[in-house]
Amino acid sequence: MNSTEKYRNTVSNIRLPRRQFLQGAATVGAFTAFGMRAANAQSSETLKIGFISPRSGPLAGFGEGDAYVLAQARKALADGLSIGGKTYAVEILDRDTQSDPSRAAQLANSLINDDNVDMILASSTPETINPVADACEAAGVPCISTVMPWEAWYFGRGAKPNEPSPFKYSYHFGFGVGEFVKAYTAQWNLIETNKKVGVLYPNDADGNAVRAVMVPQLEAAGFTVVDPGAYENFTTDYSSQIAIFKEEGCEIFNSFALPPDFITFWRQATQQGFTRTVKIAQVAKMGLFPSDIEAMGSLGPKLASAAYWHRAMPYTSPLTGVSADQFAADYETTEGRQWIQQLGASMSLIEVGIAALEASGNPKDRDGVAAAIAGLKTDTIGGVVDFSSGPVPNVAHGPIFGTQWVEASGGDYPLDYVVTENTTDPNVPVQAKLIPYDG
Amino acid sequence: MMGLLVQGVLLGGYYAILAAGLAFLYSVMGIINLAHGALAVVAAYMLLLFSQMTGMSPFVGLLLVLPAMAVIGVIVERGIFEPSSRGGPLLAVLATFGMSVVIDNLLFQQFGANTQSLANFIGDLSWDSWDLGGGLYVGKISVYTFLTAVFVLGGLQLLLTFTPVGRAIRATAQDSDTAGLIGLDARRIRMISSAIAFITIGIAGAALGMRSSFSPYAGGALLLFAFQATVIGGTATIWGTLIGGIILGLAQTLGAQIAPQGFLIGGNLVFFAVLFIRLLRGDMNWRSVLRLNRKATQ
Numbered sequence: 001m002n003s004t005e006k007y008r009n010t011v012s013n014i015r016l017p018r019r020q021f022l023q024g025a026a027t028v029g030a031f032t033a034f035g036m037r038a039a040n041a042q043s044s045e046t047l048k049i050g051f052i053s054p055r056s057g058p059l060a061g062f063g064e065g066d067a068y069v070l071a072q073a074r075k076a077l078a079d080g081l082s083i084g085g086k087t088y089a090v091e092i093l094d095r096d097t098q099s100d101p102s103r104a105a106q107l108a109n110s111l112i113n114d115d116n117v118d119m120i121l122a123s124s125t126p127e128t129i130n131p132v133a134d135a136c137e138a139a140g141v142p143c144i145s146t147v148m149p150w151e152a153w154y155f156g157r158g159a160k161p162n163e164p165s166p167f168k169y170s171y172h173f174g175f176g177v178g179e180f181v182k183a184y185t186a187q188w189n190l191i192e193t194n195k196k197v198g199v200l201y202p203n204d205a206d207g208n209a210v211r212a213v214m215v216p217q218l219e220a221a222g223f224t225v226v227d228p229g230a231y232e233n234f235t236t237d238y239s240s241q242i243a244i245f246k247e248e249g250c251e252i253f254n255s256f257a258l259p260p261d262f263i264t265f266w267r268q269a270t271q272q273g274f275t276r277t278v279k280i281a282q283v284a285k286m287g288l289f290p291s292d293i294e295a296m297g298s299l300g301p302k303l304a305s306a307a308y309w310h311r312a313m314p315y316t317s318p319l320t321g322v323s324a325d326q327f328a329a330d331y332e333t334t335e336g337r338q339w340i341q342q343l344g345a346s347m348s349l350i351e352v353g354i355a356a357l358e359a360s361g362n363p364k365d366r367d368g369v370a371a372a373i374a375g376l377k378t379d380t381i382g383g384v385v386d387f388s389s390g391p392v393p394n395v396a397h398g399p400i401f402g403t404q405w406v407e408a409s410g411g412d413y414p415l416d417y418v419v420t421e422n423t424t425d426p427n428v429p430v431q432a433k434l435i436p437y438d439g
Numbered sequence: 440m441m442g443l444l445v446q447g448v449l450l451g452g453y454y455a456i457l458a459a460g461l462a463f464l465y466s467v468m469g470i471i472n473l474a475h476g477a478l479a480v481v482a483a484y485m486l487l488l489f490s491q492m493t494g495m496s497p498f499v500g501l502l503l504v505l506p507a508m509a510v511i512g513v514i515v516e517r518g519i520f521e522p523s524s525r526g527g528p529l530l531a532v533l534a535t536f537g538m539s540v541v542i543d544n545l546l547f548q549q550f551g552a553n554t555q556s557l558a559n560f561i562g563d564l565s566w567d568s569w570d571l572g573g574g575l576y577v578g579k580i581s582v583y584t585f586l587t588a589v590f591v592l593g594g595l596q597l598l599l600t601f602t603p604v605g606r607a608i609r610a611t612a613q614d615s616d617t618a619g620l621i622g623l624d625a626r627r628i629r630m631i632s633s634a635i636a637f638i639t640i641g642i643a644g645a646a647l648g649m650r651s652s653f654s655p656y657a658g659g660a661l662l663l664f665a666f667q668a669t670v671i672g673g674t675a676t677i678w679g680t681l682i683g684g685i686i687l688g689l690a691q692t693l694g695a696q697i698a699p700q701g702f703l704i705g706g707n708l709v710f711f712a713v714l715f716i717r718l719l720r721g722d723m724n725w726r727s728v729l730r731l732n733r734k735a736t737q
Contacts, residue, residue: 056544058656060552203700231699234660236453236651237688239446240695246574259554264651267558270566271578291553295652298559299566 046089047081047363049353050111050120052132053346057099058258061289062124062147062342068331069346070094076320081354084361092350093117101127108135108143117141118363121353123346126152126205133157133170142369143170144356146349147308147342150176150395152209165393169366171373173352173385174345174398175308177210179424181217183306184282186423187402188223188252190434193279196224198250200241200257200265203230206285207256226250233258238265242272251279255286259295262286266299279436280304290338290415293405300405301415302437307403309344309382312419313428317381319351324381338413348380383425399425404434442575447692449577451668451685452585453646457661458668458680459591460640466674467599467612467632470520471532474539475640475665476658481542482508482644483557483653484550490560497557497645505641512637513630520633521626539658546655557648565649584646588681591639596677598635608632667710 051070055063070092077090093115097104104127111117112135122132122145129145134157136143145153153172159165188197197218201207207230215225226248228241242265245253255262262283269275282304286292293300311328322330327347328339355378357363360371374393377386387396402421408414418432461475472478482504489500515538523534558565564583568576599605607628610618615625647653647661664687672683687706694705 056547056552058552058654060547061554064552229699231695232703234663235691235695235699235702236664237446237450237692237695237702239443239692241699243442260652260654260657263554263556267566267651268578271568271581272576273568273570289553291555295554295556295559297556297565298563 045086046091047119047357048115048117049090049092049350049357050108050115050117051092051094051350052097052104052107052111052120052122052128053094053124054099054128055096057097059097059099059125059127061291061340063096064289064337065331065335065340065343066094066123066346068335069343069350072320072322072327073347073350077354081358081363083358083363088363090354097128099127101131104128105131105135108132109139112136112139112141118366119143119353119357119369121145121349123147123349124342126156129153129172130157133167133172137167137170140169140366142356142366142373144349144353144373145170145172146174146352146398147345148172148174149180149206149209150174150391151213152205154392154395156205156209159392167394169370171370171387171394171396173387173390173396175400175424176391176395176397177213177217178391179398179400180210180284180306181214181221182423183400183402183421184218184254185221185223187282187304187306187421187434188280190402190421191279191436193251194249195222195252196226196248196250197252197254198226198241198245198248200238200253200255200262201227201230202233202257202261204233210256210284223252233261235261236264238268239272241265242269242274245269246272246274246277249277251277252282253278253280254282254284256284257286259286259292263292263296266296270299275299276438279438280434281437282306287405288342289340290405290413290417293415301407302404302435302439304402304404304420304434304437305417306400307341307417307419308398308400309341309348310401310403310417310419310428311339311344312431313344313382313425315379315381315383315427317347317351318379319347319354322381327381332412338415341417344382348382348385351380352376352378352385383427399428401425401428402434404432406432406435441573443692443696444689445575445577446581447689448685449581449585449688450692451688452588452681453581453650453684454664454668454687455588455592455672455681455684456584456639456646457643458665458672458684459588459595459677460636460643461662461665462669462672462674462680463595463639463677464633464636465669466677467608468520468629468636469528469612470524471528471535472636473532473536473662474542474658475535476660476662477539477542477546478508478511478637478640478658479644479647479661480546480653480655480658481511482641483648484546484555486557486645486648487555490557495560497560497648501641501645504645505638508637508641509634512633512635512640515637516630516633521629539662543656543658550655552654554652554654555648556652557645558652561649580650584650587642587646588684591642592677592681595635595639599677604631664706667706671710671713 053063080087080089095107119142122129124147201211228244287305311325313324316323356373360369385396390396404420408416420434422428464470464472485504486497486500523531567579611625611628668684668687672679690705690709691702694701
């Protein structure tokens, strides 16, 4: 009930100024809607929100749907926001990091100093988010981010366990290693195996984080982890790892390799006869998007993955009023491409940002906005985001649930992405039984 | 152990095929082509487009793509290599670097960031293998790649050594003014060399697309291995590239055997060891240290 109320409040906040706006536009008459919006945008009561994501470069898969998401958000915000009795025009300034961390920092600084933004939103991977969050923290501009393990965001930027949070302006929501452990444990117990897990974790930020934090928890959950050790990204031959996995007879496999590296690994593992004996092939980083799996040909289907957003989620966007499933379907119709999980994450990021500005009472007061985020609990197209009950200050939990790529039984696209496990968000329906990879 | 050696040698064949065009362009034209990787990715995308549009195998696509690459080679020679070489070797290097940036971003604009592979159009070849017994498997694509490397590099060596065109290429590379005196058209010869180099880049693109996967920005990593193989092998002979590739492949596989991180380190160590040995032998100038003194032509 609480969430419905909240949703209704948010919607009425958006709709009220629209009515006023329409009346105003009707009396003036001569102005087109576009002209009015432009005039609004030039007034001093404009809220500027920076939106930083990787739209080109190696991480561009994450940013592929952002143009669509931003267009929907801008449409919903076209009539401005009414906060504390004042109506503000909203302008979203989107920027592309080109997958480059130093460019991400530059973009954040230029949004802060040249464009005078009131808030910055950042999405997808430590390479994008951490430099932006640091720049915002230094300049005293509120910053919200999502889609990277929160541990790498919080501890990776200098926070210490059991100490007060050093961050005042930067906030993050979404999954952490804990969610991965829950999802993997549940997913891997769906099928009878020898519980031996071969892992391919590279020597990079994510690989070392999962090796240090996740492996002990998986072992505590009863799995034997076979780790040949860290390897460097862009390795082109994996004979020694494959030999170890075969020798140990691992029936579960888990990878945090970069997509091109995983594809190379998996083909060589098939050449060497390893993949024929794998019951669960659980990949992360790879397999977030359908194109990764399509590139694998007949080896792609039945790979298991984990999702941070899914069109099956029973949630509706408080900003646009569109349900998760409809949102994904509209994207497919408009863009002619299969839906991707990042759509919902990017949309929920904007929703959290808007909710924080509304909750502040005075969106031009940066300290006030930052303080409002700390106590924020709001609905999004990805479920409830609650900063008041996070694992550490400045962080709100988000789900990760087990999924699997399967061959589609009809439809426009060759693959379906189905939910097989829902421990971290039981509201999400389980759509299918996990199929063994070798089955 | 036997298995690892076999994998290392086969991997070396893959590196040799990646490096063939880079080594050839340097040894006969003196151009360090930093757009090498990007151009191979272009060829891979052309093969992908062909297979997507016709539904035919990329092997058939090579019949169209390799001539197309030759034409691109001529255009690049006339438009970029030749004008920039007049400004000195450094300018040529910068020009090819600029070209690689332009190509990467054009590919991204055209095809998006998606990971692509040619494997889907060649059945199970990319992950099929022969079982040699005793737990020893060799990937079919690796063997084919190795044989192609032997064929291409051997062919280039024979071409340079025994054919009139090869002699003309060597003569022009050695002293284009004198070659001109005896009636060789240096510009034409350079165009032919460039076309040949680009055909081998096309083959490298095919090997990349079938063995692994590519995206618009995949050229950088490819250039790195090609460059290492070229330098280790030296460009004294075209064959040297195959040896360089095999040494690199073996060093990496053996390095990975010691520790998984040793894969790249093993290759890098050998790379530096080769440089160091050449230094000790007294070749103090960097050209001879990199063995980039174009002996193929002497």
